[in-house]
Amino acid sequence: MTVNTPAVRGPAPPPGITPRERLLQAAVEAFAEKGFTATTTRDIANRAGMSPAAVYVHHDTKESLLFTVSVEGHQAALAVIRTAAALPSAAQGPAPLPGEGDHVARLRQMVREFSTWHAVNSRVGRIVQYEFDALTPDHRAEIADYRRQIERVMRDVLSVGIADGAFDVADVPGTARAILSLSIDLVRWFSPRGSTSADDIAQLHAELAVRMTTPR
């Protein structure tokens, strides 16, 4: 994983995190457990070991906390897929590879990393998806823009690969969205206590994305 924001990543708060990070972690825990509507600022303050007044120093509303969780989640997911798109394979280093293998390796890496991120961060992913309507219209528009940026990375990689003959895709926006759906739908059903590992699912999704896009 390239992006490691404590509020978005781990179950246990590491020692020495900042009050801001502690607050975001507490918000994620409270929203995940009780839902956004039933959570009070006091709940979050208690979980973070802070006074409600101290919470207001960082966030003047509960919605502002949800928005920050959403922004950080989307920024992290966008960074993961952008990094993977720039590096066809971590083992092969930063230099772009020539030939068709390049496009396929890049797509595989993008889907693998994007699915892994959604499996590892399924709790944050659920909050961000399920409570989207609780954001203000301006904040919803900002989050929608992150989503469009993520789709654009996938569309661009498909388009470049089509031009090189590596992919055979008639509907680029629709196929880009469908590939991303495999990863995003993980937040609905993936459990770290389930029988299938995040790595195995990410590997499967990468193979299915290659099947969806390469010439028959």
Added chain:
Amino acid sequence: MTVNTPAVRGPAPPPGITPRERLLQAAVEAFAEKGFTATTTRDIANRAGMSPAAVYVHHDTKESLLFTVSVEGHQAALAVIRTAAALPSAAQGPAPLPGEGDHVARLRQMVREFSTWHAVNSRVGRIVQYEFDALTPDHRAEIADYRRQIERVMRDVLSVGIADGAFDVADVPGTARAILSLSIDLVRWFSPRGSTSADDIAQLHAELAVRMTTPR
């Protein structure tokens, strides 16, 4: 569409629906607009043009209304995919077709119908997914069983097709889930006012599912 439950289908209540159906439609509207937690039984009663006391005749709790919406939604989705699995192509009638085309046509039909259902019922789909944790543990278990039945239909169709040489799929449960994810993730982003029609998306998903499963 094979299943036509008013509370799960249409935006406008047709004249002459039963009080039970009117109540479920009102619950769907209220949950979609305000979320489950912020909705009161009185909200639902008002929308249905009933007294709160009349609501209690049908449902003793708000959770019971959510559960009924969830059960009907899952039953409808299960019926859609089961019907499509039994009939490889609506145009070809109920008799099963011989040969490999049978399996591919059946899969295509299943995915097309399942995606269409999720696009048309995206509002109910969002409620059912996003408010799943608001159900009682017993009710969550019942809904999880419907989800397993839907996955089983897809797994069975893939397995029979593999045995006949029509499909080449190494991970049947994982691939079945991935195919279903294309349809299910529609409830997150599909809008009837968007630029892409439900038919076009359903057709694309069917083609992608065939690519994911047929031999290279």
